[in-house]
Amino acid sequence: MNQSKRYLDIVRDLRDMIRQDNIRPGDRIPSERELAETLQVGRSTIREALRSLELLGLIETRRGEGTFLADHRNNMLVEVLSTFILQDNQSQKDVRETRQMHELAAIQAICADRTISQMGIWDGFRMRLSEEENGFQREDFVRELMVLSGNRLSLKIWVLLHKYSGNPYNGTVSKAEKERLLNILAAIEQQETDKAAQEFKTWSDGLLKERLRNDS
Amino acid sequence: MNQSKRYLDIVRDLRDMIRQDNIRPGDRIPSERELAETLQVGRSTIREALRSLELLGLIETRRGEGTFLADHRNNMLVEVLSTFILQDNQSQKDVRETRQMHELAAIQAICADRTISQMGIWDGFRMRLSEEENGFQREDFVRELMVLSGNRLSLKIWVLLHKYSGNPYNGTVSKAEKERLLNILAAIEQQETDKAAQEFKTWSDGLLKERLRNDS
DNA sequence: ATTGGAAAGTGGTCTGACCACTCATATTGA
DNA sequence: TCAATATGAGTGGTCAGACCACTTTCCAAT
Numbered sequence: 001m002n003q004s005k006r007y008l009d010i011v012r013d014l015r016d017m018i019r020q021d022n023i024r025p026g027d028r029i030p031s032e033r034e035l036a037e038t039l040q041v042g043r044s045t046i047r048e049a050l051r052s053l054e055l056l057g058l059i060e061t062r063r064g065e066g067t068f069l070a071d072h073r074n075n076m077l078v079e080v081l082s083t084f085i086l087q088d089n090q091s092q093k094d095v096r097e098t099r100q101m102h103e104l105a106a107i108q109a110i111c112a113d114r115t116i117s118q119m120g121i122w123d124g125f126r127m128r129l130s131e132e133e134n135g136f137q138r139e140d141f142v143r144e145l146m147v148l149s150g151n152r153l154s155l156k157i158w159v160l161l162h163k164y165s166g167n168p169y170n171g172t173v174s175k176a177e178k179e180r181l182l183n184i185l186a187a188i189e190q191q192e193t194d195k196a197a198q199e200f201k202t203w204s205d206g207l208l209k210e211r212l213r214n215d216s
Numbered sequence: 217m218n219q220s221k222r223y224l225d226i227v228r229d230l231r232d233m234i235r236q237d238n239i240r241p242g243d244r245i246p247s248e249r250e251l252a253e254t255l256q257v258g259r260s261t262i263r264e265a266l267r268s269l270e271l272l273g274l275i276e277t278r279r280g281e282g283t284f285l286a287d288h289r290n291n292m293l294v295e296v297l298s299t300f301i302l303q304d305n306q307s308q309k310d311v312r313e314t315r316q317m318h319e320l321a322a323i324q325a326i327c328a329d330r331t332i333s334q335m336g337i338w339d340g341f342r343m344r345l346s347e348e349e350n351g352f353q354r355e356d357f358v359r360e361l362m363v364l365s366g367n368r369l370s371l372k373i374w375v376l377l378h379k380y381s382g383n384p385y386n387g388t389v390s391k392a393e394k395e396r397l398l399n400i401l402a403a404i405e406q407q408e409t410d411k412a413a414q415e416f417k418t419w420s421d422g423l424l425k426e427r428l429r430n431d432s
Numbered sequence: 433a434t435t436g437g438a439a440a441g442t443g444g445t446c447t448g449a450c451c452a453c454t455c456a457t458a459t460t461g462a
Numbered sequence: 463t464c465a466a467t468a469t470g471a472g473t474g475g476t477c478a479g480a481c482c483a484c485t486t487t488c489c490a491a492t
Contacts, residue, residue: 006475007267031442042477044260047444048267051223055268063443064484094369101321101370109313153310154317157373222444247473258446263475279474280453 006041010049013039028066099161100204103142104197106149111193122189129181135172141181142169168207222257226265229255241287315377316420319358320413322365327409338405345397351388357397358385384423
């Protein structure tokens with residue numbers, strides 16, 4: 001009963017096709033007319049799917065050349081979300097504050113739970129922070145903390161807020177940042193709640209300031 | 217020379233139109249044919265812009281009815297709640313903890329804001345706490361704090377969580393309780409953040425214990 | 433061998449035509 | 463009179479075909 005939303009099927013087909021043919025970022029994908037032919041749909045439907053993926057920053061189109069898998073993380077999404085959905089500044093501020101509220105509460109919950117500190121997961125955490133070949137994603141760091149807090153509702157709310165707050169943790173941690181994150185982990189491990197929360201907040205706020213500077 | 221990507225202009229036009237006409241989440245936006253007419257572009261171009269925004273979750277289309285601005289705040293909350301109102305104990309615990317997290321964060325936000333303390337609203341607060349003929353509702357006390365925090369998103373989340381956490385603040389404040397609440401207010405007024413949060417938590421946890429005792 | 437331009441291929445856009453669905457209204461039947 | 467039904471207008475969903483603007487390729491004239 002695939003009633004409406006054929007273009008969503010196309011999005012799915014494209015994803016599968018990209019996976020199956022091992023199309024890598026920067027590579028060209030079949031032309032619109034070709035896709036319409038093989039998928040047995042109209043070209044306009046193909047285009048609706050492609051336009052959606054383009055606004056998401058997943059593909060890149062060049063007139064006269066073709067359509068390509070995006071190689072850079074395009075932050076068009078960020079711009080659209082921040083200027084469209086969250087219409088006024090107060091809403092954006094509310095989302096940011098509420099998200100951070102959940103993050104700080106997670107840290108406090110982790111610190112308050114003795115059993116977590118004993119489980120030796122911090123060593124693994126540190127190891128991945130150091131060894132990750134492609135660089136450690138900031139987002140992964142925070143999400144892991146949210147998971148460790150054990151509050152699944154808070155985690156779900158966080159995921160949604162994070163999605164709507166313009167990728168505040170986009171990017172990988174630099175060398176200097178790594179030191180700060182290790183400090184935060186150490187504070188958590190030692191159950192120094194206030195210090196951990198304070199340092200996390202400083203780090204998080206710093207990222208925000210940087211992002212706001214870049215946007216303006 | 218933005219020759220290509222007309223649909224991106226449409227996205228921008230739509231944003232401006234929504235702002236200018238003050239279209240609120242859940243409201244209907246003009247039909248595709250109407251937009252094509254007023255913006256002087258083909259309907260397919262309009263559709264490419266709309267499909268993009270739909271994949272982003274910004275709008276919602278219903279065949280035969282029209283296109284609507286997505287109520288993103290409610291949607292995400294509804295999603296969270298619907299997947300979460302499974303009645304196991306862990307969920308209940310998560311709801312309680314998350315709700316209290318928002319309450320404590322509100323108190324901290326109020327304490328951090330000097331302008332609130334100066335506005336003399338605390339006297340009015342105290343007065344109503346003393347004079348209310350039918351007794352002061354606990355729920356009103358907490359809600360007022362949430363409102364004063366100024367974070368509307370947090371307030372919305374709190375209202376829903378409160379509804380789903382078994383009316384923890386049901387009932388009116390007793391004489392003894394009134395003293396405790398006055399203490400909390402005083403601490404907030406003096407911007408003694410930690411003390412205010414601590415006393416509030418004690419009061420809130422006490423109510424919960426009492427309720428759990430009554431239920432079993 | 434170099435260069436100029438045509439040809440082919442691609443994305444960008446518009447038009448007009450259906451279809452499927454919703455809703456308000458008019459019509460019909462009891 | 464009132465309820466059930468039929469209708470028509472309006473809307474999103476999809477398709478086919480036609481151009482346009484642009485890039486790349488390749489072949490022919492120099």
